[in-house]
Amino acid sequence: MQNFFVKSHGLGNDYIVLNQNEIGFELNENAIQKICDVHFGIGSDGILLKVPSFNANFGLRILNPDGSEAEKSGNGLRIFAKYLFDYQFSKTRKFTIETLGGLVQAEIIEEKNGKATAVKVDMGKAIFSSPDIPVNCPKEECIDEILHLEYKDYPVNCVSVGNPHCVILTDNLDEKEVKTFGPQIETDPFFPNRINVQFAKVISPTEVAAMIWERGAGWTLASGSSACAVAAVTIKKGLVQRNLTIKMPGGDLKIEADENWNMRMTGKVSEIASGVLSRELVSELT
Numbered sequence: 001m002q003n004f005f006v007k008s009h010g011l012g013n014d015y016i017v018l019n020q021n022e023i024g025f026e027l028n029e030n031a032i033q034k035i036c037d038v039h040f041g042i043g044s045d046g047i048l049l050k051v052p053s054f055n056a057n058f059g060l061r062i063l064n065p066d067g068s069e070a071e072k073s074g075n076g077l078r079i080f081a082k083y084l085f086d087y088q089f090s091k092t093r094k095f096t097i098e099t100l101g102g103l104v105q106a107e108i109i110e111e112k113n114g115k116a117t118a119v120k121v122d123m124g125k126a127i128f129s130s131p132d133i134p135v136n137c138p139k140e141e142c143i144d145e146i147l148h149l150e151y152k153d154y155p156v157n158c159v160s161v162g163n164p165h166c167v168i169l170t171d172n173l174d175e176k177e178v179k180t181f182g183p184q185i186e187t188d189p190f191f192p193n194r195i196n197v198q199f200a201k202v203i204s205p206t207e208v209a210a211m212i213w214e215r216g217a218g219w220t221l222a223s224g225s226s227a228c229a230v231a232a233v234t235i236k237k238g239l240v241q242r243n244l245t246i247k248m249p250g251g252d253l254k255i256e257a258d259e260n261w262n263m264r265m266t267g268k269v270s271e272i273a274s275g276v277l278s279r280e281l282v283s284e285l286t
């Protein structure tokens with residue numbers, strides 16, 4: 001169906017799924033910004049575009065609401081896997097998805113009336129090497145390095161799980177602090193491709209609470225790749241076990257990391273709505 005969309009969320013992190021074969025307009029920066037705008041479009045934390053892949057069962061492009069493109073998204077991958085299963089693009093529960101940030105394996109682990117309700121994703125490896133994240137850090141790994149902002153310094157821990165992340169450990173999670181300093185950290189020249197920012201508080205050896213400022217999206221209720229990043233950093237620092245729960249304002253994600261830093265994420269996913277973009281909206285996009 002022309003211009004068919006599905007809107008879903010993973011723990012309140014919401015995405016609109018579109019199929020490149022079904023859209024009758026160019027999904028450029030202006031179109032992405034408008035569709036993701038809650039007043040002028042549908043409103044979402046980003047767009048997931050189904051594209052062909054030669055290397056995996058399916059291909060996925062992940063577009064942030066500011067029009068930029070992300071390499072990976074954990075909630076986005078679970079939402080996309082649900083879409084592929086629910087709308088019968090995949091007849092099997094296990095399949096591979098190619099993203100800009102690498103190839104992942106997804107598995108539908110719970111379903112109700114033929115609709116996926118929980119998905120497990122093998123997210124790939126956590127990478128700590130500074131040039132690969134990338135971060136302009138003089139050390140090979142950017143762990144406990146001081147980031148100097150205009151009015152504040154933060155010890156930061158950087159990691160890539162396909163997309164770049166900066167984890168700040170704190171004893172006091174404060175939404176106002178995340179919203180004030182998140183945008184400054186995201187765009188600091190220390191991070192050549194900008195960065196996703198997490199403030200994280202270790203609660204116990206199996207639980208970490210986190211608040212997130214996403215690159216290209218801002219404050220979100222949850223983020224799957226951020227949860228993997230928080231897990232990777234807190235495991236590396238010996239603060240938690242390799243199997244843990246990351247608690248975010250929108251809900252919890254289970255994360256596992258093996259000895260080689262392969263990250264696995266498991267969590268819920270729900271559809272909100274489906275429909276067709278109106279002719280009026282599409283005419284404003286082109």
Ligand SMILES: N[C@@H](CCC[C@H](N)C(=O)O)C(=O)O
Pocket residue numbers: 013062064069070071072073074075076163164196214215216217220222223224225226
């Ligand atoms: N919400 C996502 C992350 C989306 C991409 C991010 N904004 C970026 O630019 O890297 C998740 O669940 O991982």
